[in-house]
Amino acid sequence: MLIFDRSRRGRAARAQWLPEAGESPVIPDHLLRKSRPSLPEVSELDVVRHYTRLSQQNYSIDTQFYPLGSCTMKYNPKVCHDLANLPEFLNTHPLALERAGQGTLACLYELQEMLREITGMAGVSLACAAGAQGEFAGVLMIRAYHGLRGDSARTEMLVPDAAHGTNPASASMGGFQVREVATGPDGNVDLAALAQAVGPQTAGIMLTNPSTLGVFDQHVQAIADVVHKAGGLLYYDGANLNAIAGKVRPGDMGFDVIHLNLHKTFSTPHGGGGPGAGPVGVNDKLLPYLPLPVVAKDGPRYRMLTEADRPHSIGHLVTFAGNVGVLLRAYVYIRMLGREGLRRVAEFSTLNANYLLKKLVEAGFEPAFPQRLAAHEFIITLKRLAKERHVTALDFAKRLLDYGVHAPTVYFPLLIPECFLIEPTETESKDTLDRFAEVMAAILKEAETDPDRLKSAPHSLSVRRLDEVRAARHPDLAYKAE
Amino acid sequence: MLIFDRSRRGRAARAQWLPEAGESPVIPDHLLRKSRPSLPEVSELDVVRHYTRLSQQNYSIDTQFYPLGSCTMKYNPKVCHDLANLPEFLNTHPLALERAGQGTLACLYELQEMLREITGMAGVSLACAAGAQGEFAGVLMIRAYHGLRGDSARTEMLVPDAAHGTNPASASMGGFQVREVATGPDGNVDLAALAQAVGPQTAGIMLTNPSTLGVFDQHVQAIADVVHKAGGLLYYDGANLNAIAGKVRPGDMGFDVIHLNLHKTFSTPHGGGGPGAGPVGVNDKLLPYLPLPVVAKDGPRYRMLTEADRPHSIGHLVTFAGNVGVLLRAYVYIRMLGREGLRRVAEFSTLNANYLLKKLVEAGFEPAFPQRLAAHEFIITLKRLAKERHVTALDFAKRLLDYGVHAPTVYFPLLIPECFLIEPTETESKDTLDRFAEVMAAILKEAETDPDRLKSAPHSLSVRRLDEVRAARHPDLAYKAE
């Protein structure tokens, strides 16, 4: 039932109604609204009950194992939420941050500094609202760098074919031609292909390491050399930092500019699609271009750097200071981990991934890169099943839902056929992994004996398999009252 | 799965572990614990996931219609929770209430005064933790009243046979013999039986009006006369105040002492079984006996009355000042209703009850008191069904659960066979009532055509019908590690 179906003309949550105040005495009639906006008219209990029940139809970290590769779905500590929601933080107006938000700024400043240390960069800006915006900021900084040197021939951005879709999208939004670089059979960037692709037209390369294939590219230094020698810059997509946090730093690998996904590595919640935060870090070369604002410490007081301080900045990317509430959550999280805890994130997410990979291989699943160690995630391919039993990765994924686990990422990266990208994260226990491996094995057996069970899955959720084709062919994107 | 089943030796929510502090340097060894308490060892995610998922197995007001008669399961406004949980309220130590909790006391004082006005009594104490404790306090006050007058022959408490179980239980806990008074065929107290029962041994009568039969006893003034003339006092069980709030006051009906259930009439949550609050009110006769503490206003400051102020008080019933957090919720609720809103509670809960009764009668259900108007709740009896189809009220109730509504109260009051006590409350809409009536009708049809469907219900919950006999025969009341 939609909330609109519960609506009745004249019903209302009247505790929320301010006293009737007639009409505006000054706004001219032709600027006033005549039509009643089609919002629902319901009681407060209707609202609470409706949305509470809707929430129960979600799978989530708080309720299910959620090994969605590339997404780092780990436990979101409740205390981060509580502390970011202290009224003094929530009630600060963005334009009063310097005047009345010194406590907030202190946290943001320290977060900036900690992220700098964690990534090995020279400067960090917290402004970007998500990973993709961080990428875009990075691309703009690369553009500004070449631009200020008058190096206007650099029109191409290299992107490995396994890259996340936001990488090429950000590169082209930043005005570059995207050139794909092939992946070798071992999951690393194909160095020969890279040598081919690189040239005076190369603005830079966008790399994820460990990559979205779940492996650490051992030749990252060689890649850096090749690109740097050609005059390009290296961009690091930090979505997979969870795999190496506290152990290896993008700055030390030779990257010039990076973004982080606080909603992945630093465990701020995903909220069913956001908000996140995508801080960017740069080395000395790019420091002047960092997006604004950046928090600075002047003696005991904190302030926001402006264009006056950073005339070469690429500018502002969001209205105010970024997703402050998300940043506070990440600050709390990092302070709780501390230096030791951070390294253990990498260690245990890696342990979990390799262990689960091993268990799945033992259960008969085919890894995409059998010779490789997994980073914090790994890929299996169901292509044999697809061929022999006509059961797709999607069918398999839907069947997993019936067993009360969220499915891994499917069909990404695109170059591995019928794949699952599986990321267990460090906050899940061995017991959970063992159970998941059992469920996977059970479904594999079902696929052999009763493939229709998979093809018609899910069977136990609030809806059966949804018709996505119909949704796209006949878009129904908003409720219309009959 | 029990939380214990998730436990692994050495697993822990380590963000909660304080640093190891060795052993006590002073506590003698023979007083120290040697055995490890059998608490679970789990991670924070384990805890959050386990209890979040458990919560989803509950029916509740926030998720279902819950017409549980006598319980007044209405919407618990979220704002009451938020405001009672302001840190300044939560962090006040009970022994610092006067010194550092003037804001809390101001609310409690005003709540006391508002409840006094609403009930028409001369004084109110907020101390009692629930309705039953309020009853007990009332019984003790009646005892004290007679006692102080040297009237020691009054050893009997009259209780109508339809009364809630806590009434006789409280009376006997207060040292009285319980004498039942019969109900007439119209649901009122049988005046003849009352006349029979009353006498010099009568300490008082405990009355619920509207009664748990869902009808308002029109002869309440006559009852008051009879009992008062005999030297007894009248106790009012306020569990059903929702039906008359803002319209009729127990004090005006002739009651000497009353309790209220804030967790019913004043919409503080039930919390799966509490906490509640059971303030008591008294008329002038009993004012000296009121339990402590009572909040008083001395000029601009609030203080707690003690034995020094009220030497005849029956004393203290709880450690500190009662369920303050519950009281604050009720305060917020009453302030939001205001005078008008309070009366409308009675009006619309009564409208809903009578409407639903009518719909059910139209659907073929048999009311217990066909000649009577319903108060805010009413009774139907399924005795015909039980006889003809061997389907019990319990079976019917379990089947309701399958339709996503909580069952009404069953088998209470005991004197109506195979009964449902149905209380829709004023916060449910006509649409909800209509749907409930439809579901009831559908089940009635099922009972005729497919009675086994009911007998084996529920079918769609996390468990099927539970074996209560086994639970009582072989009590398993605590997890034991194997």
Place this chain on the structure above:
Amino acid sequence: MPFIPHTEDDVREMLATLGVPSIEALFGEIPAELYCGELELPPALKEMEIARLMRARAQQNRPLLCFAGAGAYEHYIPAAVWAVTGRGEFYSAYTPYQAEASQGTLQVLYEYQSMMAGLTAMDVSNASLYDGATSLAEAVLMAVRTNRKSHSRRILMPKTVHPFYRRVVETIVSSQALELIELPYDIETGCIDPASLETHSDTDVAALVIPQINFFGLLEAVDELTEWAAANGAIAIALVNPMALALLKPPGEWGKTGANIACGEGQPLGIPLSGGGPYFGFMCCRKAHLHQLPGRLVGRTVDAEGKRGFTLTLQAREQHIRRGRATSNICTNQGLMVTAATIYMALLGPEGLRRVALQCHRNTLSLMNGLAAVDGVERVFSGPFFHEAVYRTRKPAREIMDGLAEQGILAGYELARDYPELGEAILVCATETRTEEEIELYVRRVASLLEL
């Protein structure tokens, strides 16, 4: 009409269905003279307005750095506890009468019972009572019911039991012809002298209450006391602080056979101070006493398909079945608090809880060491304490209380009213939430007040 969803159309249709002209008509059975007319209540406030009002009220409370215990303790409550406890499905459910639709609450209660039984080392736990004081009163009543050996209704009640608890017990048992016999404490040790019980050895005593820790924060000789009870046919009622049990010998292991009943205040297990409530009382006992246990019980059972499930059980003890002869009149209990406590205990685990207990202990030790070094301060009792202790100053205790309050510190609880024999004594407590600096601050403030 806040919280009432009816539209005008709804009302019209409903009245038409009922065939009455107005809602008023539905009240037709109530004698007209009973109507009260307009009540003198303040007008309705919108949510925004009441929020403003309550924030202002909250501001009128004055946050004090808490060094008071005396039955209510400031412990750190992990965020997860109330984040989960506050979920609508727990918050807005009733007592789980329909078991199949209440498995969430029921399983939580079963787990709670298991944890409490574990913590106290007793066989069974009920699903809560109102608070610590009422749990003791119920324990006393239960002891009398269950003690078949004794024909007396005499209860030995040590003066080292919280005075508030004692006054509640008095109120509650007042009408039951019980005799509460006050047991004095040794003025030197602040504890019950087990030898002093000898005077009662010849008399028929139904029960002995044994507080651990006692009201002064001191450790009683629980083994000897329990042994005495066992030897004298008395029920041993352990009154315990559940937090202390992470560190101290649990009542189930006292003496040779353990206490018979354990009860107390559950507030330390994840419940906010909240001006005094809601908290919850707990009660555990040996299996032999099960049928006299007051309050609800949840049992494990199976469903029609043999699957594990939970249900309220042994309800024949309760008022809604047994009415006037129930084990207690309790109905609504403190369910939600118990949910929080269950989550708290699960989060902390045995080791986490032990560390909290130990940190409280160490903090109070360090506070008392600091105070002992101040001129004009003396510890009143010399024996070991858990996380509360008594000190005496050369100035009136009231001056210390007031002086520290002016500086934003709640100094503790004055003992003069209940224990005049102790002089200018203050009961003080430093839980794990107090830092070293705060403890030093306390000591400095006391010192400077005494210097004046």
Place this chain on the structure above:
Amino acid sequence: MPFIPHTEDDVREMLATLGVPSIEALFGEIPAELYCGELELPPALKEMEIARLMRARAQQNRPLLCFAGAGAYEHYIPAAVWAVTGRGEFYSAYTPYQAEASQGTLQVLYEYQSMMAGLTAMDVSNASLYDGATSLAEAVLMAVRTNRKSHSRRILMPKTVHPFYRRVVETIVSSQALELIELPYDIETGCIDPASLETHSDTDVAALVIPQINFFGLLEAVDELTEWAAANGAIAIALVNPMALALLKPPGEWGKTGANIACGEGQPLGIPLSGGGPYFGFMCCRKAHLHQLPGRLVGRTVDAEGKRGFTLTLQAREQHIRRGRATSNICTNQGLMVTAATIYMALLGPEGLRRVALQCHRNTLSLMNGLAAVDGVERVFSGPFFHEAVYRTRKPAREIMDGLAEQGILAGYELARDYPELGEAILVCATETRTEEEIELYVRRVASLLEL
């Protein structure tokens, strides 16, 4: 190891399964020289410790009575909004890629899209963008993509658009060879003079941005501006405050055919100020532009049994499918904020929202009336405003800002940096949360500062 559940046994068994001696070994593929060694990070804090630290930090923020708007507004947020939005199932879910296991989030988004379409009177809404400024930037990019009639990449950007939005648009479109042409405002009215557009009538303009309300809080001649765009083949981009739309003519009804795109900041719909974020941007458009719309879309469909359900749809516009040629690079958006906004709108309903809007309007009217009566204060523009307005004082605006801040009041936003031509001007806002007394206080404080 906070948040890591592994026991020593677990680790041992897992390593054994893997056949490696240590966790270290699993990092064997990483070149040894890349290891960074111990980082300079502070040591781990326990939850209790970080809670104490953050409470202290919060105390370092200074609560000011808020009279600032300028793109972020203090509105009352009903308790139910975040009580439900904060539920774990919403909070800790990912983007709803597995539709069947995400019907909660998906239906909420569908309802959100429906409500936004209703509020703006447009055909469709996406499921959110980052914030108001990025929504405008995306709208500009979308306008250029969708405008087949125009061959230019020229955008008319009024100076009455929030200066922060304009700078973000500049940053975001900087690399796309778009030309942003600043459209001046009439210094008397503070609005775009529609007649001034005539100079652009001969040129090929891809889009015109129309802010309603504009940055000064004033009402633009939206009908004329929209008509101009329609007549000149330009896409009309409405930049609107959603709260104002409860009262003002919605973009879908501007001019004869309505605006083409409506975008803006969603924060007024139940999102806390929170120092600037997270908020959310919204974007709605006519059906004709659907395939150029950036961001996610949820569609209604049916399941295998014909039952209604919801799913992400038209994903071919998005980066994960179309990669370098997507309509935008956006992936993670502001989902949870949109959940809150949906619940906020459902709670308030059309009439509730209208009343809030009207109360804001009346409060700012009353504030400006009060100020106008103060000697040394003048209103800068005379036309009607919604809930923000500009006044000028005879003293430096900075002195007013500082002076009021000292008294605990956030006076508004100084306009001098962005609009030096307006002199000592302050943009002020009184939403529904301000009381009459607070408004009077503001006026009195300004008056007494000017008297000095």
